[in-house]
Amino acid sequence: MFSFKNEGEEDYRVQRKMFQQYFNKEKSREYRGIQTREARLLAQALLSSPGGHKAAILRFSAAVIIDITYGHQVTESRDPYLQIADECCRLLNENGPPGATPVDFFPILRHFPSWFPGTYYANFARASAKSHRKLIEYPVSKVTEQMANGTARQSFLSFHLDAMRDQGLADDAAYLEQIKATSAIVYVAGTETVQARKEIDSVIGPDRLPEFEDREKLPYLESILQEVNRWNHAVPSGVPHRALEDDIYRGMLIPKDSTIVLNTRGMTLDESVYKDPTRFDPTRFLPAPAGRGEPYTTAMYGFGHRSGAFRSQRDSNFNAVVNGRKCPGRYLADNSLWVAIATILSTVSISPAIGVDGKEIIPEPIPVVTGISNQPKPFPCRIEPRSHLAARSLSQYLDSI
Numbered sequence: 001m002f003s004f005k006n007e008g009e010e011d012y013r014v015q016r017k018m019f020q021q022y023f024n025k026e027k028s029r030e031y032r033g034i035q036t037r038e039a040r041l042l043a044q045a046l047l048s049s050p051g052g053h054k055a056a057i058l059r060f061s062a063a064v065i066i067d068i069t070y071g072h073q074v075t076e077s078r079d080p081y082l083q084i085a086d087e088c089c090r091l092l093n094e095n096g097p098p099g100a101t102p103v104d105f106f107p108i109l110r111h112f113p114s115w116f117p118g119t120y121y122a123n124f125a126r127a128s129a130k131s132h133r134k135l136i137e138y139p140v141s142k143v144t145e146q147m148a149n150g151t152a153r154q155s156f157l158s159f160h161l162d163a164m165r166d167q168g169l170a171d172d173a174a175y176l177e178q179i180k181a182t183s184a185i186v187y188v189a190g191t192e193t194v195q196a197r198k199e200i201d202s203v204i205g206p207d208r209l210p211e212f213e214d215r216e217k218l219p220y221l222e223s224i225l226q227e228v229n230r231w232n233h234a235v236p237s238g239v240p241h242r243a244l245e246d247d248i249y250r251g252m253l254i255p256k257d258s259t260i261v262l263n264t265r266g267m268t269l270d271e272s273v274y275k276d277p278t279r280f281d282p283t284r285f286l287p288a289p290a291g292r293g294e295p296y297t298t299a300m301y302g303f304g305h306r307s308g309a310f311r312s313q314r315d316s317n318f319n320a321v322v323n324g325r326k327c328p329g330r331y332l333a334d335n336s337l338w339v340a341i342a343t344i345l346s347t348v349s350i351s352p353a354i355g356v357d358g359k360e361i362i363p364e365p366i367p368v369v370t371g372i373s374n375q376p377k378p379f380p381c382r383i384e385p386r387s388h389l390a391a392r393s394l395s396q397y398l399d400s401i
Contacts, residue, residue: 014175015182019328022156023186028331031068032212035336038063039343040209040397046348047391050383057340058086064336069186070139071146071153081139088135136184157183186329196221197386200346206389209397210342212335221345223282223291225338230268230297231280232365234374268297280365347390353380 021027038060045056059082063074066081074082139157146152147161160179169175199220204210215222240261247254254260269277274284274294283291327333344350352360363379385391 014178016328018160018182022159023329023332025331028335031332032335034067035064035339037401039339040394042340043343043347043394044398046383047385053383060340065186069156069183070143071155071158084135084138087131136180139183140180156186196224196345204346206387207393209393210346215338219286220282221342223285225341226285226296227280227282232374347386347394349384349386351382353382
């Protein structure tokens with residue numbers, strides 16, 4: 001992952017350049033068709049198998065990135081690309097919090113025997129190496145084979161393999177490893193509904209599905225997305241960074257090689273920026289009198305050299321001032337999140353499950369932290385078509401693809 005590399009390293013510069021070539025703001029517009037298709041397949045999966053909502057959501061995020069990275073469309077749960085991604089994500093989550101395990105503080109532990117105290121995570125990393133290598137090699141071998149027989153679809157990997165050949169680098173093994181590594185990074189990296197549905201109905205109507213062109217006309221839906229990002233986002237402490245040189249922050253010395261963990265969770269719950277910050281309240285972003293015009297947060301996408309943690313809700317380009325080490329896949333992630341939320345709200349009704357006592361089972365809003373990410377605790381719920389018109393529109397679309 002780019003976040004674990006130094007900007008001065010050649011690997012970091014090469015891989016980040018590859019990533020930005022294929023996932024910049026303009027290029028990301030080309031993937032909206034894939035994201036729209038997978039969002040609608042997600043809605044259908046929720047309706048056809050309500051108890052499998054967690055698996056359906058995970059499949060959605062993986063299927064989008066697998067198609068864009070390797071030109072492969074996931075069509076079943078036992079798809080090998082999906083299984084490899086699931087396994088590597090599981091290993092990543094079980095590998096301990098980044099920057100906080102004994103081997104992070106004392107790297108020499110990786111050279112000690114397995115029985116030595118404090119070497120568990122070093123041993124775990126070695127045992128996981130085979131799965132990580134499969135993540136890198138399997139898709140590349142498949143795409144290379146497809147390119148040779150003329151059946152490869154356009155993808156991140158085929159784009160860079162073609163560029164490698166065109167630049168006369170076909171025999172450059174080191175550059176091929178850079179392409180493989182960058183492809184693997186892409187592979188794994190990832191009570192308010194009433195008002196939102198009224199907005200969707202007024203803008204879109206009951207007889208069609210949301211499109212990206214509708215986004216600017218749906219300010220309340222946008223506020224829901226931004227509040228999801230702010231209130232309990234997926235990576236509450238970010239990814240640890242290392243100080244490349246001595247630095248002074250507010251009179252305090254940060255020595256070179258210090259591990260720095262950014263409290264992004266604290267930033268998004270800052271009481272000086274957000275009123276009643278622990279409350280989930282999408283209206284906070286709306287201009288007065290409907291809301292308070294509080295700023296969107298960009299902390300969940302990391303930090304660049306000159307970027308801040310907040311942006312005005314008037315900015316149409318939510319990363320216009322962002323540079324440096326901001327997540328290069330932020331445009332793709334933002335688009336996927338929006339189209340998934342819009343599609344689900346327009347087609348699916350999700351409500352609490354009913355317990356044996358006849359009362360609604362309200363899920364706890366407390367996430368489970370695994371590795372670097374937050375995930376919701378498993379919870380039961382009822383999932384039904386929102387209306388027969390919504391179900392028909394969804395069915396007609398899926399029959400057409």
